[in-house]
Amino acid sequence: MEHTSLPSELNLDAVSFRALAADRLAVAPLARPYNCDRPTAVVTGPSDFDLNPSLRTTMLAADEIKPLRPAAVLVPIIVREVLTVLLTRRTESLPSHAGQISFPGGKVDADDADVVATAVREAHEEVGLPGSAIEPVGFLDPYETATGFQIQPVVGLVGADFEPVANPGEVAEVFEVPLAFLMDPANHQKHAKLYRDQKRYFYAMPFGPHYIWGATAGIIKNMQQRLFAT
Helix, strand or coil, X not given: CCCCCCCHHHCCCHHHHXXXXXXXXXXXXXXXXXXXXXXCCCCCCCECCCCCHHHHHHHHHCCCCCCCEEEEEEEEEEXXXXXXXXXXXXXXXXCCCCCCEXXXXXXXXXXXXXXXXXXXXXXXXXXXXXXXXXXXXXXXXXXXXXXXXEEEEEEEXXXXXXXXXXXXXXXXXXXXXXXXXXXXXXXXXXEEEEECCEEEEEEXXXXXXXXXXXXXXXXXXXXXXXXXXX
């Protein structure tokens, strides 16, 4: 796929990305997860409900919104001549979100020191990425899913010499997408599918054979807004 038409300001190197992250990303995660004890109809951060406000109302009325479960993902920026973002395709055998595109990550364990520890542990378990190879550079806004998770994205730089080793029980494929492609709003589409006989809208960023959508696309959208929105 050709990307020659991408805006030049999106073609960052590691030095400029590190500086932009220091200026635009949060230096620490929220001290306490939002909406965690008693979810309400108030949207306090990016979420699956951004494009579907009536879905939250419907779920609240049916008492289907429960306290959120904390999770974390690593947003790995691979330091190549052209910066890329590492993503995975989940195996079809997983009980939830099977076959979907995602960042390395998962639920926060009681033994994890913090959300960075969760993201690093999950990245090592899923794609063999050692914590020593990750340079955390900031945090995105926590993302709330309709399935009941609050995801804290941790953005980190990773050297180009990293060779992923996919955990076959969780990861069917590891691939990279140019950062500039994902940061270009022209590639941020709005798609819809039927959910409970109603259209549910979501962001999607198709890239070749890979259909990036849902929470993963929402997190990418938040990163684009954080880094480049004026």
